[in-house]
Amino acid sequence: MKNEITLQTRREFLRTTVLGSSLSWTVPAFLANTLTALHSEAADSATQVVTGSDATILVVLQMAGGNDGLNTVVPYANDFYHRARPHIGLSGDKLIKLNDELALNPALTGFKSLHDAGQLAVVQGVGYPNPSRSHFRSTEIWQTASASDRSEPYGWLGRYFDNACGGSDPTAGVAIGGQLPQAFFAKHPRGICLNNPQNYRFLSKGAGTEESYRKLNDLEMAGLAAEDDNSGGSIGSLAAGMPMQGGSAVDFISRTAMDAQMSSDKIRDIAAKVQTQATYPGSQLGTSLKLVAKLIGGGLPSRVYYVSQGGYDTHTNQVGAQARLLKDLGDATQAFVQDMKAQGNLPRVLVMTFSEFGRRVSENASGGTDHGAAAPLFIVGNRVKAGLFGKQPSLAPQDLHQGDLKYNLDFRNVYAGVLENWLKTKSLPILGKAFEPLSVV
Amino acid sequence: MLKPLPVRDWNYAMAAHLLNRAGFGGPPREIEALADRGPESAVNFLVDYESILDPTPNPAWAKPDPDRLKKIREINQQGTPEEKKQLQREENQLQRDRLMELRGWWLQRMAVGPRPFQEKMVLFWHGHFATSAEKVRNAYYLWRQNELFRRLATENWQHLLLEAGKDPAMLVWLDQAQSSRQHPNENFAREVMELFALGEGHYTERDVTEAARALTGWTLDRAREKFIYRPQIHDAGPKTFLGRTGSWSGDDVIEQITAQPQSARFITGKLWNYFAGQPPSEELNTGLAAVFRASGGHFKPLLRAMFRSGEFYQASVLRNQVKSPVQWLVGSVRALECPLPAPLISCGMTRQLGQDLFAPPNVKGWDGGTSWITTNTLLARYNDAESLVQGTLPPMGPGDLGGKTKAAGGGGKKGVRKLQRVRMGGVEVGKILTPEERANQSLLVVSLERRLFQSPLKGDQKRTLLDFLASRTLLNDDDILAAIRLMMSTPQYQVT
Numbered sequence: 001m002k003n004e005i006t007l008q009t010r011r012e013f014l015r016t017t018v019l020g021s022s023l024s025w026t027v028p029a030f031l032a033n034t035l036t037a038l039h040s041e042a043a044d045s046a047t048q049v050v051t052g053s054d055a056t057i058l059v060v061l062q063m064a065g066g067n068d069g070l071n072t073v074v075p076y077a078n079d080f081y082h083r084a085r086p087h088i089g090l091s092g093d094k095l096i097k098l099n100d101e102l103a104l105n106p107a108l109t110g111f112k113s114l115h116d117a118g119q120l121a122v123v124q125g126v127g128y129p130n131p132s133r134s135h136f137r138s139t140e141i142w143q144t145a146s147a148s149d150r151s152e153p154y155g156w157l158g159r160y161f162d163n164a165c166g167g168s169d170p171t172a173g174v175a176i177g178g179q180l181p182q183a184f185f186a187k188h189p190r191g192i193c194l195n196n197p198q199n200y201r202f203l204s205k206g207a208g209t210e211e212s213y214r215k216l217n218d219l220e221m222a223g224l225a226a227e228d229d230n231s232g233g234s235i236g237s238l239a240a241g242m243p244m245q246g247g248s249a250v251d252f253i254s255r256t257a258m259d260a261q262m263s264s265d266k267i268r269d270i271a272a273k274v275q276t277q278a279t280y281p282g283s284q285l286g287t288s289l290k291l292v293a294k295l296i297g298g299g300l301p302s303r304v305y306y307v308s309q310g311g312y313d314t315h316t317n318q319v320g321a322q323a324r325l326l327k328d329l330g331d332a333t334q335a336f337v338q339d340m341k342a343q344g345n346l347p348r349v350l351v352m353t354f355s356e357f358g359r360r361v362s363e364n365a366s367g368g369t370d371h372g373a374a375a376p377l378f379i380v381g382n383r384v385k386a387g388l389f390g391k392q393p394s395l396a397p398q399d400l401h402q403g404d405l406k407y408n409l410d411f412r413n414v415y416a417g418v419l420e421n422w423l424k425t426k427s428l429p430i431l432g433k434a435f436e437p438l439s440v441v
Numbered sequence: 442m443l444k445p446l447p448v449r450d451w452n453y454a455m456a457a458h459l460l461n462r463a464g465f466g467g468p469p470r471e472i473e474a475l476a477d478r479g480p481e482s483a484v485n486f487l488v489d490y491e492s493i494l495d496p497t498p499n500p501a502w503a504k505p506d507p508d509r510l511k512k513i514r515e516i517n518q519q520g521t522p523e524e525k526k527q528l529q530r531e532e533n534q535l536q537r538d539r540l541m542e543l544r545g546w547w548l549q550r551m552a553v554g555p556r557p558f559q560e561k562m563v564l565f566w567h568g569h570f571a572t573s574a575e576k577v578r579n580a581y582y583l584w585r586q587n588e589l590f591r592r593l594a595t596e597n598w599q600h601l602l603l604e605a606g607k608d609p610a611m612l613v614w615l616d617q618a619q620s621s622r623q624h625p626n627e628n629f630a631r632e633v634m635e636l637f638a639l640g641e642g643h644y645t646e647r648d649v650t651e652a653a654r655a656l657t658g659w660t661l662d663r664a665r666e667k668f669i670y671r672p673q674i675h676d677a678g679p680k681t682f683l684g685r686t687g688s689w690s691g692d693d694v695i696e697q698i699t700a701q702p703q704s705a706r707f708i709t710g711k712l713w714n715y716f717a718g719q720p721p722s723e724e725l726n727t728g729l730a731a732v733f734r735a736s737g738g739h740f741k742p743l744l745r746a747m748f749r750s751g752e753f754y755q756a757s758v759l760r761n762q763v764k765s766p767v768q769w770l771v772g773s774v775r776a777l778e779c780p781l782p783a784p785l786i787s788c789g790m791t792r793q794l795g796q797d798l799f800a801p802p803n804v805k806g807w808d809g810g811t812s813w814i815t816t817n818t819l820l821a822r823y824n825d826a827e828s829l830v831q832g833t834l835p836p837m838g839p840g841d842l843g844g845k846t847k848a849a850g851g852g853g854k855k856g857v858r859k860l861q862r863v864r865m866g867g868v869e870v871g872k873i874l875t876p877e878e879r880a881n882q883s884l885l886v887v888s889l890e891r892r893l894f895q896s897p898l899k900g901d902q903k904r905t906l907l908d909f910l911a912s913r914t915l916l917n918d919d920d921i922l923a924a925i926r927l928m929m930s931t932p933q934y935q936v937t
Binding site for chain 2: 134201
């Protein structure tokens with residue numbers, strides 16, 4: 001995406017914005033204002049030119065460990081289900097019935113509210129060919145959207161950042177957690193990750209130490225640049241201040257320090273000022289989504305947020321453990337949606353869950369399940385086409401693949417749907433192949 | 442190709458480079474001592490470590506414990522459900538505590554041990570064989586594997602690969618313990634070729650299946666906590682492996698793998714990448730493999746040739762490798778001559794920076810290089826530098842104190858409480874600066890430069906530091922520590 005808009009392309013530029021395609025969010029504020037002024041319709045109506053502050057947002061929610069899909073979206077009327085799970089199979093009134101055949105796990109009361117409000121899409125039977133039962137490998141496949149027999153260094157969101165977001169503002173993607181998810185890995189700056197806003201800065205007590213730190217690292221431009229430009233884009237000043245050439249390790253680290261500085265001030269400011277308008281569970285997921293809500297409310301121009309919830313690898317004593325996790329999932333997501341609604345941002349936000357695999361149909365001897373394959377995922381938002389997508393894979397023993405559910409829908413179709421219909425970008429350059437986009441919005 | 446560095450090019454900076462890469466760096470006097478030896482003797486001093494005594498004791502529990510195992514078996518067979526649950530809880534806690542102790546024990550060896558090159562090789566093998574506590578929930582097994590790497594660090598490749606394959610931790614990690622003639626498990630067979638010795642594309646799927654058959658019989662005697670060969674579960678039939686047919690055993694498979702020319706290329710390429718910070722060119726890799734094969738697959742001649750070579754001291758190699766979290770921590774305490782923080786904190790630091798010892802993120806170990814650096818981990822390095830230097834507690838949450846799962850040592854809330862009671866050392870200014878240096882700001886900066894970077898700072902960086910020091914009314918220890926911390930908060934400090 002070019003950083004400069006020339007006179008020749010202005011007309012095309014206006015056309016694409018009016019049609020609703022999103023611009024690179026790093027369009028500097030002054031340019032967006034100019035376009036708004038130029039296009040009278042935009043000026044009159046409530047719809048504004050799509051810039052960083054109006055763009056759609058995707059929140060990716062990783063359920064790490066391999067969530068047992070069958071006890072999440074329960075085929076409660078299915079004989080095979082109960083035969084395969086005499087001890088851990090779910091039944092009874094507490095099940096949250098979606099229809100005559102499927103129900104949500106009783107712990108998903110949060111999702112029930114979303115379902116009742118028409119804000120929940122359940123995508124069934126998601127997986128991919130030649131599934132891997134290795135946590136690492138399968139997670140890598142979901143993160144990089146690669147075929148299962150290939151290894152890709154970059155993540156699908158990283159390729160989205162490279163393709164769709166020009167410029168180098170590091171807040172293209174924000175991951176809450178200790179490590180950058182592989183989904184963000186990209187050729188150019190990869191987005192940021194942070195755990196705790198208070199610590200996401202150069203901590204110092206002594207006077208003058210932070211100033212010296214900035215001077216030492218040529219970071220003085222970073223602070224100024226961030227202030228100049230309220231849309232967050234600061235390509236011009238960045239290019240001027242920093243040596244972008246050179247492949248040395250020191251250069252890479254310098255750029256990262258710059259990214260950290262630019263995003264740190266912005267993020268801490270937002271985290272301190274924005275008040276949340278919902279009650280989040282005190283869990284890691286709850287805290288992460290709360291922070292995401294603040295960042296969105298504070299106007300951070302990021303298009304993609306990433307949060308994760310761990311613990312789904314329920315080999316033993318699954319029922320209690322999974323119930324706790326799903327309760328957390330439902331409650332945290334519901335709080336987040338509530339918060340977005342109160343902010344007036346709900347129409348811009350979509351939450352998508354994923355897990356590296358589902359689990360086997362039969363229970364094991366320890367009251368749990370082992371690694372499997374296909375499973376459902378959830379998409380949440382008020383512009384989502386609520387309800388059930390895809391087909392519940394058959395549980396009949398002859399229809400299983402080595403004891404696992406066969407997938408009906410490749411996860412890359414879901415990604416394509418999210419990329420094309422929500423993030424408004426072509427999915428082919430990002431996924432490497434053409435996948436029919438699932439129409440969830 | 443691989444001609445030794447000329448003596449005239451050998452100096453303090455080159456000696457520092459050698460010590461940083463072949464070890465974990467050190468204070469100026471150690472670098473000076475190494476420099477004084479000259480290039481050949483310096484390399485031999487590091488590589489021939491056997492002559493240096495290492496009296497470090499092992500953890501008390503680092504041995505088989507048949508009585509405890511017997512007790513566990515009895516409870517599992519005859520106990521009530523409550524007793525079994527209680528046992529499970531105790532066992533989990535025991536393993537978590539021992540794992541923490543093990544991590545601290547190893548970091549301490551790296552930080553103060555007299556054989557830095559040996560420990561650096563142990564770290565290499567640890568990443569290479571990438572065995573994780575998340576699945577091997579037995580600190581004794583993990584210690585045994587670590588000690589195996591130490592014992593055979595620079596011996597013979599075939600011997601090391603064989604021993605590593607038969608080691609209990611590996612038998613559990615890659616499921617060889619569950620393999621049998623009736624149900625051969627292919628995990629180890631595949632990974633030994635794909636990850637450990639040949640690389641993808643240098644064997645076929647058929648080779649994997651046949652190797653798995655040959656390896657049956659290799660299993661774990663859980664009661665005695667060691668490898669055992671059980672002929673009754675071994676598939677003794679003919680197998681066609683890497684183009685040759687015979688009634689191969691597991692030992693045969695390992696021998697044939699390491700006999701492949703590709704095996705020499707593969708492992709020498711990995712070693713060069715680890716020490717030089719970048720993959721070797723095709724030509725260089727060929728040269729390294731040739732040296733390795735000529736020595737019969739022994740590591741010392743190869744490593745000696747590597748550390749003597751002009752290629753190792755090329756401009757593109759110098760100061761261009763991102764320090765791993767362990768290198769960052771251990772190198773810092775060595776250079777600053779300060780104590781390693783208590784295990785809870787040291788492990789928390791390296792984990793926070795992305796390297797959890799005994800819990801690599803996947804079977805490929807740690808990617809290394811620039812992948813160590815994200816906005817989060819970079820700021821964490823700068824903030825941990827403050828704690829290290831001042832002897833204060835670093836900002837950490839429960840997540841940093843624990844592994845991904847409780848099995849990998851997750852500390853949770855209890856860990857945070859433990860943290861409040863732990864003490865740290867910090868840098869002693871009097872130990873690293875002479876009175877003259879403390880009194881004169883220019884000398885101070887030059888001295889710290891030499892200690893921390895072994896090469897001069899950029900002009901304006903130096904000026905910034907001098908300005909910082911000049912702005913202090915009384916140049917006391919705190920100010921000097923702050924200056925050290927600033928120097929550690931630069932991109933230059935993150936590379937070695």
